[in-house]
Amino acid sequence: MSNLAEVFQNKKVFIPFVVADDPDIETTVKSVVTLAENGADIVELGIPFSDPVADGPVIQKADLRAFKAGVRTEVVFDIVKKIREQTQVPLVFLTYLNIVFKYGYSEFCQRCQKLGVSGLVIPDLPLEEQEEIRPSADKFGIDLIPLIAPTSEGRIEKIAEHASGFIYVVSSLGVTGVRDDIAKQKLSETIQRVRKVTNVPTAIGFGIHSPEQAETLAGIADGIIIGSAVVQIISEGGTDLQDKLAEYTRSIKDAISVKI
Amino acid sequence: MEEIKSKNKTDDSRHYGEFGGQYIPETLVNELHRVSDAYNKYKDDPAFLKEFHDLLNNYANRPSLLYYARQMTEDLGGAKIYLKREDLNHTGAHKINNVLGQALIAKRMGKTRLIAETGAGQHGVATATIAALFNMDCEIFMGKKDTERQKLNVYRMQLLGAKVHTVTNGSMVLKDAVNAAMQEWTKRVDDTFYVLGSAVGPYPYPEMVHDFQSVISKESKQQILEAEGRLPDAIVACVGGGSNAIGSFAEYINDKNVQLIGCEAAGKGVDTDQTAATIERGSVGIFHGMKSLFLQNDDGQIDKVYSISAGLDYPGVGPEHARLAELKRAKYVGITDDEAVDAFEYIAKTEGIIAAIESCHALAYVMKLAPTMGKDKIIICTVSGRGDKDVASIAKYRGVNIDE
Numbered sequence: 001m002s003n004l005a006e007v008f009q010n011k012k013v014f015i016p017f018v019v020a021d022d023p024d025i026e027t028t029v030k031s032v033v034t035l036a037e038n039g040a041d042i043v044e045l046g047i048p049f050s051d052p053v054a055d056g057p058v059i060q061k062a063d064l065r066a067f068k069a070g071v072r073t074e075v076v077f078d079i080v081k082k083i084r085e086q087t088q089v090p091l092v093f094l095t096y097l098n099i100v101f102k103y104g105y106s107e108f109c110q111r112c113q114k115l116g117v118s119g120l121v122i123p124d125l126p127l128e129e130q131e132e133i134r135p136s137a138d139k140f141g142i143d144l145i146p147l148i149a150p151t152s153e154g155r156i157e158k159i160a161e162h163a164s165g166f167i168y169v170v171s172s173l174g175v176t177g178v179r180d181d182i183a184k185q186k187l188s189e190t191i192q193r194v195r196k197v198t199n200v201p202t203a204i205g206f207g208i209h210s211p212e213q214a215e216t217l218a219g220i221a222d223g224i225i226i227g228s229a230v231v232q233i234i235s236e237g238g239t240d241l242q243d244k245l246a247e248y249t250r251s252i253k254d255a256i257s258v259k260i
Numbered sequence: 261m262e263e264i265k266s267k268n269k270t271d272d273s274r275h276y277g278e279f280g281g282q283y284i285p286e287t288l289v290n291e292l293h294r295v296s297d298a299y300n301k302y303k304d305d306p307a308f309l310k311e312f313h314d315l316l317n318n319y320a321n322r323p324s325l326l327y328y329a330r331q332m333t334e335d336l337g338g339a340k341i342y343l344k345r346e347d348l349n350h351t352g353a354h355k356i357n358n359v360l361g362q363a364l365i366a367k368r369m370g371k372t373r374l375i376a377e378t379g380a381g382q383h384g385v386a387t388a389t390i391a392a393l394f395n396m397d398c399e400i401f402m403g404k405k406d407t408e409r410q411k412l413n414v415y416r417m418q419l420l421g422a423k424v425h426t427v428t429n430g431s432m433v434l435k436d437a438v439n440a441a442m443q444e445w446t447k448r449v450d451d452t453f454y455v456l457g458s459a460v461g462p463y464p465y466p467e468m469v470h471d472f473q474s475v476i477s478k479e480s481k482q483q484i485l486e487a488e489g490r491l492p493d494a495i496v497a498c499v500g501g502g503s504n505a506i507g508s509f510a511e512y513i514n515d516k517n518v519q520l521i522g523c524e525a526a527g528k529g530v531d532t533d534q535t536a537a538t539i540e541r542g543s544v545g546i547f548h549g550m551k552s553l554f555l556q557n558d559d560g561q562i563d564k565v566y567s568i569s570a571g572l573d574y575p576g577v578g579p580e581h582a583r584l585a586e587l588k589r590a591k592y593v594g595i596t597d598d599e600a601v602d603a604f605e606y607i608a609k610t611e612g613i614i615a616a617i618e619s620c621h622a623l624a625y626v627m628k629l630a631p632t633m634g635k636d637k638i639i640i641c642t643v644s645g646r647g648d649k650d651v652a653s654i655a656k657y658r659g660v661n662i663d664e
Contacts, residue, residue: 049561051430051435051439051562054446060429098545099559102556102558103559103560126282126283126284126286126289147285147286149289152286170286173446174287174443174447175443
């Protein structure tokens with residue numbers, strides 16, 4: 001088990017997401033450093049997959065830019081090495097199971113441990129299929145961060161009991177992407193149920209983009225995850241990209257900090 | 261079947277050896293469990309089976325003929341060739357067998373909306389047809405490349421009242437249509453049933469498709485026993501995801517003397533990068549909800565695949581086929597575009613049958629196999645669909661312009 005849960009002590013946590021190698025190695029390294037320096041508590045780094053079934057158009061396009069840049073699994077590990085030269089911000093990978101399977105569960109988890117990647121978010125790995133990767137994850141202290149969906153009725157407690165690091169609470173049905181209609185009441189109930197069975201912290205993701213939403217949802221959970229909105233800023237590029245990322249990160253961090 | 265179904269783990273029946281499983285987003289897990297529960301509840305239920313078989317016989321035109329292809333047999337000069345004529349089913353392919361079964365499950369689950377992926381359009385047409393019959397809403401996902409090479413089927417689906425979504429992601433073929441249909445399912449599960457057309461995907465889909473398509477081999481076994489008084493020596497069927505092949509093999513899996521041969525689309529050649537020969541060229545991976553064989557690179561990125569046939573250019577194969585290949589119970593061979601097109605023309609001229617280009621991959625192998633076997637041997641080849649939909653693209657392949 002990693003020390004991810006400790007990050008959540010005494011504060012609401014902001015977890016931005018970027019796609020590795022979108023649009024190039026240097027931008028990813030710089031962006032992660034900027035996010036970390038301006039208040040990101042954990043950064044989720046996406047390893048692109050050819051067929052990202054859980055992702056909406058913004059992240060799909062980012063994956064395509066990364067492939068254009070020639071991203072490989074090894075390249076993503078190199079990016080982490082470069083990030084580690086500048087910041088010790090906790091990192092987790094988001095990727096699809098086949099990427100980890102092909103690398104080898106044990107080899108992949110060992111590599112994560114060595115580079116200081118604390119956890120894995122794998123959207124196509126439900127609890128019932130975790131047994132083949134879990135021994136490797138446990139051996140190298142890598143958290144398997146589970147997802148709980150609005151349709152997880154009857155499974156919430158079981159998933160929470162097996163969780164470590166944090167629990168990714170999916171705000172809405174469908175794929176990743178900015179939206180304004182997140183159902184707070186149900187999320188709140190879900191998180192109450194999680195808290196009855198575990199101390200593992202929760203973070204809400206899918207759809208969050210504005211500081212207002214971040215503030216509201218941070219009132220419900222222990223942290224918030226923002227993907228598409230961050231990736232969108234990176235996609236717009238420009239010489240002031242890092243300034244824009246810094247400003248956005250501070251605006252979210254400010255919004256959720258008042259909740260303590 | 262025990263050997264095929266036996267698995268490494270002990271607690272469930274979701275696997276075929278190491279293959280299979282349910283590698284799906286959490287959003288779909290409960291729904292998939294509901295589908296499994298419903299399937300397990302109804303699959304042996306007499307009322308369900310009665311309704312299913314009644315529709316197969318009285319709506320879909322079953323049993324399909326087992327036709328002795330005399331001209332082809334004499335011309336090739338070897339084994340006796342029988343064709344299992346799934347092309348004569350209503351909607352023109354084997355796909356309707358499975359759609360009827362799944363749609364009946366959907367109805368019993370209280371669903372009012374069917375979604376499906378389609379490659380060549382045959383599964384989409386079958387789903388749109390049954391949605392019309394059952395008065396259900398229907399939305400079909402089809403890669404842009406396939407909507408172009410199968411225009412006729414797109415219009416057929418629309419005529420039947422379905423909404424056809426053109427998928428522009430990725431390589432814009434069958435794989436991408438499956439992605440889009442799965443994404444749609446994660447958005448709306450309450451009233452929606454995903455009718456998966458091939459023997460792929462998470463459990464229980466490979467098993468449902470196996471069971472509903474096994475009507476093909478149940479019939480053919482009875483028919484060949486009536487015609488010849490014995491079992492065939494070989495069964496030949498084309499394999500994309502593997503639905504008609506698994507249905508054609510199912511009843512013979514335990515008959516060890518019956519050779520089972522699946523014909524994959526080799527595209528421009530098994531050794532080129534323009535191929536869809538998954539079993540010959542693929543490696544173990546996890547995609548579309550299952551562990552199986554996939555065409556992929558060293559990093560696990562799924563390859564773009566190619567075949568002239570929109571129904572076979574899929575980078576994976578059903579988990580039961582992966583297992584049958586591993587056990588060497590079935591053999592899988594690659595057939596190129598050229599060979600399939602030659603077979604398309606041959607079967608038209610020899611037997612007066614315009615067969616689907618997918619099925620022509622199986623027929624092409626029969627053309628190679630039959631002459632190597634004695635005249636006392638018997639081959640059954642499944643003609644999975646009719647080829648009207650392919651006429652325009654075959655003309656184009658041959659450089660003939662049949663447009664106005």
